[in-house]
Amino acid sequence: MENLINHIIDKIKIAQEWSKNINDDIYLELSKDEITNYFDKLYYNISKWNTYYHNKEIYKIISNYKEYESIISELELCLIDYDDIISITDISLCYYELGKKLTELAGGK
Amino acid sequence: MSEKNDKIIKASTPNSKNYDSKIDIYSKDPKKTTQKDSIHFVLNSDTGKGKIITKNEGEKKQETDTQCYLTTACMKHYMEEFDDNCYYLDILRWFRNQFVSKEDKMEYYEVAPKVVKTLDSREDAYSIYQEIYYKVIQVCVRLIEYGRYAEAYKIYKNNVLDLQEKYVKKNIKNSTI
Secondary structure: OHHHHHHHHHHHHHHHHHHHOOOOOEEOOEEHHHHHHHHHHHHHHHOOHHHHHHOOOHHHHHHHHHHHHHHHHHHHHHHHHHHHHHOHHHHHHHHHHHHHHHHHHOOOO | OEEEOOEEEEEEOOOOOOOOEEEEEEOOOOOOOOOOOEEEEEEOOOOOOEEEEEEOOOOOOEEEEEOOHHHHHHHHHHHHHOOOOOHHHHHHHHHHHHHOOHHHHHHHHHHHHHHHHHHHOOOOHHHHHHHHHHHHHHHHHHHHHOOOHHHHHHHHHHHHHHHHHHHHHHHHHHHHO
C-alpha cells in the first residue's frame, strides 16, 4: 500500500513539474492552467495519504478517492500523447490498483 | 478491472465536460513492461457521441469519433436544416434514457459506428439513410407519441439487429475471406 502510494506520488510529481512548462494551449478539452491545477491538487492531497494510512484513517483516503479518480481519468484522456514523458497510464492503473486495496481494507464495501 | 490475454480493462467516469464514461484497454501492464499500447473509449451517454483514442508506444495518438446512425439519417434527411436537438432526436433520446436497457444501449454504441462507416462507403448510402429515417425514426417517434413504447422498442431493436446483420457481420465476413 505504501509503495503504491509513493509510486503514484512520485509519478504525479514528475507530471506536475512537466505541466508547468507546457505551451499555453488546449489539450483536447483542458487548458494548461486546468492541467497544472489538477496536478497540484492531486499532489497536495495524495501526498497526505501515507500519513492517513499510518494513522489508520483510511476513511479520509476513501472519501476523496472517487473525486481524484475522475480527475486522473480526465488527465489520461487529454494527455495520452505525452504518456512517454509523464506515464499517465501508469498513474491511472496504479491508482485503480490502490482502489482495489482500499476496497479490501474497507471490507469489500 | 479485468485481465485477459495480457490485457487490462478498466472503466471510470472522467471529470469531463463532454463525456461521462470512459473505458481503458491496455495491451500490457505498463508497470511490468516498457511497451505501452492502449485504447481509450469515451462516451457521452446522453447524446451517444464518443471518441476512440488509440495510443501506441512511440507514436502519436489516433482519434476516431464514434457516430450514431440515427443522427446521421436525420442529418442526411434535413441536410442544411439539420439540428442536433431536433424534435425527432430529442424524442428518441428521451425514449432511450427512459426505456432502452443498458445492454441494448451498449450494443447500439458498439454497432452504430461500424454501420455508419460501412454505409458511408456505399454509393447508395443516401437512400439507406432515408429508409432508416422513414421506417425507423419517423415510425418510432409516432409510436412513442401515442405511448406505444413496446412497439417502438421492438422496431428499434429489430432495426439494430437488421443493420448489424446486413452491414457489420457481412462486412466482417467479406474482409476475412
